Amino acid sequence: MADPFISVAERLAPAFAAVAGGACDPVVRPSDRADGQANGALALAKKLGLQPREVAQQVLDAAGDVSDMLASTEIAGPGFINLVFSNTFIAEQLSEATHNPRLGVRASSDPHTVVVDYSAPNVAKEMHVGHLRSSVIGDALVRALMFVGHTVVRENHIGDWGTPFGMLIEHLIDMGEDNAANELGVGDLDGFYKAARRKFEESDEFKGRARARVVMLQGGDEDTLRLWRTLVSESTRYFNQVYRQLDVLLTDDDLMGESAYNPMLAPVVERLREAKLLEESDGADVVFVEGFTNRDNEPLPLIIRKGDGGYNYATSDLACVIDRVERIGARSLLYVVGAPQAQHLQMVEAVARKAGWLPEGYIMNHVSFGSVLGADRKMLKSRSGGETVKLNALLDEAVERAEISVAEKNPDMSAADRTAVATMVGIGAVKYSDLSSDRVKDYIFDWDRMLSFEGNTAPYLQYAHARICSIFRRAGIDRAAIRDVVPTLVEVQERDLALRILRFDSAVWEMIDTLGPHKLCTYLFDLATDFTSFYEHCPVLKADNDAMRDSRLALCDATARIMSEGLLLLGIRAPEQM
């Protein structure tokens, strides 16, 4: 049970191996001229010094009878082997997939513990679109990794420690704790942060108090810690609102802020010292990493302990690695963090590897992503503090816009249903527009495009799903009962749809292998396109006879389940009506 393209590659591999005299990849790819094509003969011919078409023929001879899987095999062009699946094979595979708990997606052959570090907003600071990207991408990866059988540990590495807290706590005291809690409680984190920052810059007296407060915080002063906890809890309460609204899995159980690593920082230094990796440079304790240089082409170190004796984010990131590997038992660490952190994470990884904290076979992966841009191609929110786009306001707007659109298209829907649908559509649209393009690139945030019911958008996919639900609702047919029907594929649209359904396996695995949710998005869009084409050409309830009707209902059911499950893996809900 797997994607037919994988099945056929496995089937042809021994034949290729026999001709090659050793392992040889058949190089099966989808084709315009057939279902698929095996390109392996061309490279093999060169290696053997033979004519490619002749090699292809030898492979086919060695493969023997493949009629249980393929309706035809044909050597074409310079030496491609065109492959056409037999309809009975497709139908059987589809029937198997619908009875498979993962809808035909292969389980991981190597399940292990994966830590996914994502979202990571800062306490007493507004979440912005960068956190949106991290949250949405990270959450989709979490769901997909769990789906194939990994043990996934979510970690929200919130910025809850460091020098800014001196100024934040002093500002909290100035405002009065209750007033401050109120302001933070309504989610005005930016106002609070900016006011504190302004005072810090304008008043030496305040600056002095802030610095003293940092020392008290780090020294564990109980009253200071209490104030700090107020800041943290008010902020996380706000973060949680956004997470619920955004429909991501993160909860308080996943919080693993910088402060949590405090006790582990000194041991990081000690262990590096014992490993003889630590060097002193300009008063700081550092580790030099080969291959990194500064502006003057001198070796660039990772600073573990600053000249003033304090630690920085490199230290806590190293503590993270140790904690995740040694305590949690993770073998794979994913960091869903913006592209500007690339060098930092490379250096952290290099040090962790040198120190032996990331053994051979352990993976540390930077799931990098680009910026969210406005229509003007400038960052939607500049780091230097342009106007901030508040996440909760952005999500509210998404739902409002979706609600207008739903009301327009489906005026008969009840207000309660409309709100529920608008929430799924609006939030889904925002998440999908973030997930559907290659994450390493910047993307342009465009309300009209993401909420459009046409093109590669969440509403288009959701609509395809809703239409199927509508068929079953109208006909009063039990979805589960139809699953035992093995479809008969007659029309080209039926066949295309069935073959597409079977490719869910590869789509999910491509997403996991590349850590690229857009691979799954592209697949689901293709699925929706194939379905609507089928829907236009192949009447279901008005089919010519009962057998054809049931066959098409089975295709509908399988499509809807994969659409719904696929969207869910992306963290997007699929309403039953729209």
Added chain:
RNA sequence: GCCCUCGUAGCUCAGUCGGAUAGAGCAACGGACUUCUAAUCCGCAGGUCGCAGGUUCGAUUCCUGCCGAGGGCGCCA
């Protein structure tokens, strides 16, 4: 100055472990609604795959150089 990422149709994006004619959606144009929800479908049109070399049977894909955009480059995180 060095390093990293990106550059594909007017716009927004796929595709690239080297394969036959580079694909969608939008916008434009032409069709299809007494509908299993037309929120759709069908068709037509649109490209020196940033530029120039190299590798080879074959390059948008790999390599080198250049151009353009963004980011990073020691005590903020």
